[in-house]
Amino acid sequence: MSTTTVPPGTRGDVEGGIGRTVDRPDGTPKVSGGFAFSSDLHHDRMLWGKALRSPHPHARIRSIDTSKAAAMPGVHCVLTADDVPGNPNHGLEHTDQPVFAADVVRFHGEAIAAVAAEHPEQALRAIRAIEVDYEILEPLTDPEAALDADPIHPDGNLFRHLPLRHGDPDATGEVSVEGTYEVGMQDQAFLGPESGMAIPTEDGGVELLISTQWLHVDHGQVAACLDLPPEKVHLALAGVGGAFGAREDVSLQVHVCLLALATGRPVKIQYSREESFHGHVHRHPARMWFRHTATADGDLVKLEARLLLDGGAYASTSPAVLANAVCFAGGPYVFPNAVVDGWAVRTNNPPCGAMRGFGVVQACFGHESQMDKLADALGMDPVELRLRNAMKPGDPLLTGQIITGTAPVREVIEACIAHPLPGEPGPDDPLMTLPGGAGLTAERRDVRRGTGIAVSIKNLMYSEGFDDFSTARCRLELSPDGQPVATVQCAAAEVGQGFVTLAQQIARSELHVERVLLGPADTSIGSAGSTSASRQTWMSGGAVQIACRAVREELLARAAGREGEPLAGSRRVRFDLRGSDVVDLDSGATFPVVDLLAEGPIDLTREHHHAPTDPLDADGQGNAHVSFAFAAHRAVVDVDPELGLVRVVQIATGQDVGKALNPRAVTGQLEGGIAQGLGLAVMEEIVVDDGRVRNPSFTDYLIPTALDVAPVVATLIEQPEPGAPFGAKGVGEPPTISSTPAIVSAIRAATGRDLTRVPVRPQDICL
């Protein structure tokens, strides 16, 4: 397998090219307030749309009376399930979620109707005037009861059961530890609320400007629900204010199009924060049992685990999330034997789906808690236990798949723990830096410090045989001033991660042009797949790369043609792009790119597929994944045991990145991901009480502020990944995964508590 990362003709030293810290093309408008997010969309004739949502987690709808709402001033239409002309359902893997609840509502916040009005206040009052007669039903809220309960949906209560059997299920060892762990429901809590605008088109179709993670999968679902041919539905990306998984599923897409088509007017929907909490999927709550068995020397012998994910009312990506939890239930360690079973079930809790880390977050909290427990039982240093069992290239996963790429597990651990520990707390430290912060509740003498470590593995790209690809177009031409300019187009959703920067860097490196423009991200070009699974650098970066290379080949062909012969056979290697010229390496003849482009623009589109994967077999075995990224985190915390308050003092990390294509952007991903991991560890949980969401606001659902996050010290491990464009691995998810268990491990060290649940709440520490 080739390990070449900078192939001939691709320059690694181009100003603004790969490997450089390059400014974002959207940076200036984003700091000056001029960048148009989806909530900034405005049309002089637009109406405001708003959805009515169920106050009950489970109820039968006896009747809906919209007549009062429809008669209110400024109201243009009121729509219900009866007004959906096409498929009444949507969904990412299974189309099981109604556009509007028709006969039954299955979760608190499910949409029932939508209105369009001149003013948002009129829309709000109109939905309050819709009269719904509910027959309240008992909600199914315990995921353990779901399998035996009456089905709450025609498709049943089981989204997926995934068994995994690896090696000898009866293998034994001298030391076993077991534990049961829980993960609460975390929210992605992006800042930019769901929003978009639909504009009716003259051909009876609709244009939808939308903040999403995957335009094309929205496109298919929207067209089907509207019963419109795909060519009459056009989607374009509107500015995305963060995503983290919550924009993979359809939220307002169908509603806003229905309202626009019904009224013949542009319609805008913009969720409030409360509606945002109800309107997108969350991270799956998990209940997990593990038993780890090892020899007395600390060699892992067997993993046993049973994992239960609460998928909530509709399927979303639950089957894929479960596969990740099961496949990586052991973490980045070698187990010769494993017996794992996972279930994802339907309940009347809020629907759960994708969030950064995607199933691995839950598993990692369990397996890393277990590794600490096992080290304790063995009387072994927890770092030593991890190093002793760390995966390396050539080792098998629990699925039997052999790791053929890089696997620097030892390296990320060693780099992580090599960072100096922060200084001990001193009498002169500001009181604000004690746990409790500005509350000034802690006594310095009571504060206890703890340190913990955790390590993770994350699969990159889609798994289990999915045909994962991205499409990119590159056009090279002369601008009016006679200089070459490249335009790159790709439907990859820029959600903040910096793909737009990377696309420009790649084009500069491949084509040696300074000026690279970005075409619109929309459905006029083929799919780029989702901005998720840490996949866009690899998938769409790769698509941009091969599109640019195809353009470069055409430049060489034009040069060869000038010499009267085609670019074929041995002549192919005679030509190369050197700076702003194509050079005939044999004759020394040079052909300026500007001359070659005088023949006309070169405009080519290419699709990039990753190496195919296989489905898992009946025993959960198979080559189901493409590539893996590893990270280690060490947390230092101060704890006030009396009030149960925690301050995270420092996070150190080593992360396997393959190759940092934009080092400053990688740092931003690490720091941002760690903050979300910190949130899950000690702050963030959607509180669901008998099916009802109790805290759908930023007043009651707290995400880390600048006072809550800790300084991050990071080392990037750069071992180019074979087969990856430029050798780069996705970097977005790993920081979120093992930071959480590292922090909890540190709190255990400080308090001596078991702490089997995240987020760790004050009462878990002090009561």
Place this chain on the structure above:
Amino acid sequence: MTTPPPTPDALAYDLTINDRTHSVPSAWLGESLLYVLRERLGMPGSKNACDQGECGSCSVQLDGQLVCSCCVLAADAADGDIRTVEGVASGSGRRDGAPEGELSDVQQAFLDEGAVQCGFCIPGLIVSVHDLLDRVPDADELTVREAISGNLCRCTGYGRILEAVATVQSRRAGGGGS
């Protein structure tokens, strides 16, 4: 439910924003300053992430005080002096003679330090950081953290943002700022 529907022509007033007077010819009295800026005056730089004063994305200065514009009634601000993200480049961080549209030193530092990802929180942070550094030019890191703790960011973990603030302070101390 006898509440009358909002009457679009309820009120006319003027707002002074970034040293210019803007007429609001007819607006429902219940509209927030944020709504009027964004939807009636075509100034969407101030953002709407929570609509209850928790996230700071809508931060503006009203008579020199940092406020969440989602929690201020627009009509109440009629006699005030409002400065938004669209106006910071001509405020404290503007270099002498800088042309219209040039970035302030805070905006430039956010770009230089990689503080921008999705960018939704950034306009509010830009306004907050200007407010802080106008009041406390030599704020230490803890003071900076506390000052921007009312501005939620979900992408960055604040690391590059804190670097950007330090860069502004260093540049101003070196004579490169105002």
